[in-house]
Amino acid sequence: MNLRYKIFGFLFAAAALSGCKKFVDIKTQGNLVPNQTINYRYLLNSTSAFESVANLSDFASSDININDATQQGSLSGSQSNGYFSNSYNWQPVIFPFGTAYEQDPGWNALYATVLSSNTIINELPASDGSQAEKDALTAEALVHRADAYLNLINTYAKPYNPATASTDSGVPLLLVQTISQSLNRATIQTVYTQVVNDLIAAIPALPVTQAYNTLPSKASAYGELARCYLLMKDYANAGKYADEALKLRSTVNDLSTLTSVTSSNYPRRINDPEILLSKVSLGGSLIFSPAALKLSEEYLTLLGTKDQRYTLFTVPAANISTTYTGRFFYKEGAIGETRNQGVSVPEMMLIRAEVYARAGDLSSAMNALNALRIKRFKTIDYVPxxxxxxxxxxxxxxxxxxxxxxxxAIRWWDMRRLKDEVLFQKTYTRIFNGTTYTLAPNSNRYTFPIAEYLRNLNPELEQNP
Structure with missing residues (x-):
């Protein structure tokens, strides 16, 4: 199979599996004409083409504990749920080659976002709109592309290490829409540099406000930069851009007075004032047996029963299944919305707090932290x-x-970036169907494998160790 056809297979899978093929191929469809700027607005308004991110990281973190025998049996007994248990157990193979579930939908969805973004970025200059219109649409696409690559590099590549990032393998960096380029993996540093450059380039033309949280704004880009630099351990820039985001958006939902959350008293994701850019986990809400997210005992101890996030967003296991024990996350079920994976006001506040803490400014760190916490407890229960x-x-x-x-994904990304710091080093252990699985600080399993299906089509796509 020659390179041209290998690439086509890769790109076709990315587009078709995410439902975006008709947009990626807009030149050949006849409904959307490339030289009409308005059509790129329509493309950017297509939430399904840009909002989904990979979900493997959601299941691998220490906050999840699948220890009910019936839940374990249901997850391991079905190929369709295999990705959940395989990522939960940090397996070397997530999507077994040669099975009906050999493709990685998360990889495909993120590269579909890249392809849709590239279509806009590369074709807009020749369209008929004003320069201001074209700059604004290009800026939105740059933010979506940056977010996709930030997700890809933190799912399928090693954690960022300043000493080795210039040689560590990242992910294929596709910046133009073509079926004739190599899928060799760019270095981690190259990918991060591209993310930063895209976001910096986007900011001048982005709006200050957004009609919906699915559409990028200046605060979205600043938030993405803050997240990016935190993952790079560049704390000065992380704090700088968190501050810029908070100057534009600083509202936090006040949980202190609520006794329950419903779709009528809690904001929808598309207009939630906390959310700077809405991104959702592939597959949507996981609120039913067997894929509901069970809280680990460690997490429950940390959270405590007085925290409104416990009271409002979790439910007893019996609400999910009569055969389960413990407690499950159920915010999605309560408000009818998939959990947000995108940058948010609380994330900026906590980035700011961490940056202060690392600089030794304990007072400012706790002030930033408590500004969020005061909104997460009833007044009678709040203690700074x-x-x-x-x-x-x-x-x-x-x-x-x-x-x-x-x-x-944030918890898993934190586990990755903190695993070499003595303060946070820990060996994690899980027992699943009688087998013990271990994740040590130096484990390669902090990086998910690339599906063999993709490597079969594209042999130059090197596997992770």
């Missing part, structure tokens, strides 16, 4: 936190990130 040392402050900030971002 105080830090006694840098390590104490950092621990409190990371713990708060766990509480706030349960069931999203």
């Amino acid at each position: 936190l105080v830090a006694t040392s840098v390590n104490d402050a950092l621990t409190k900030v990371i713990d708060e990130r766990r509480k706030e971002f349960f069931g999203t």
Whole structure:
């Protein structure tokens, strides 16, 4: 199979599996004409083409604990649920080659976003709109492309290490829409540099406000930069861009007065004031047996029963299945919305708190942390936190990130970026169907494998160790 056809197979899978082929191939469809700028607006308004991100990281984190025998049996007994249990157990193969579930929908969805973004970025200059219109649409596409690559590099490549990022394998970096380019993996540093460059280039033409949270704004780009630099361990820039995002959007949902959450008293994801850019886990909400997300005992101890995130967003196991025990995350079921994976106001506040803590400014770190926490407890139960040392402050900030971002990739990404810091090093252990699985700090399993199906089509796509 020659390179041209290998690439086509890769790109076709990415487009078709995410339902975006008709947009990726807009030149050949006849309904959307490339030289009409308005059609790129229609493409960017297509939520399904840009909002989905990979979901493997949601299941691998220490906050999940699937220990009910019936749930374990249901997950391992069905090929369709295999990706859940395989990622949960940090397996070397997530999507077995030669089976009906050999493709990785997360990889495909993220590269479909890249392809749709590239279509816009590359074709807009020749369209008929004003320069301001074209710049604005290009800026949105740049943010979506940056977010896709940030997700890809933190799912299928090693954690960022400043000493080795320039030689460590990242992911294929596709910046133009073509079926004749190599799928060799760019270095991690190259991919991160592209993410930063895309976001910086986008900011001037982005709007200050957005009609819906699915459409990028200046705050979205600043938030993505803050997240990116935090993952790169560049704390000065992480704090800088978190501040810029918070200057534009700083509203936090106040849970202190709520006794329950419903679709009528909690904002929808598309207009939730906390969300800077809406992104959702592939496959949507996981609120039913056997794929509902069960909270680990460690996480429950950390959260405590007075926290409104416990009271409002979790339910007893019996609400999911009469054969399960413990407690499950159920925010999605309560409000009828899939959990947000995109950048948010709380994330910016906690990035700001971590940056202060690492700089030794304990007072400012706790002020930033408590500004969020006061909205997460009833007034009678709220007690502001105080830090006694840098390590104490950092621990409190990371713990708060766990509480706030349960069931999203953020916890897994934190485990990856912190695994070499003595303060946070830990060996994790799970027992699943009688087999013990272990994740050590130096394990290669902090990086998900690339599906063999993709490598079979594209042999130059090197596998992770």
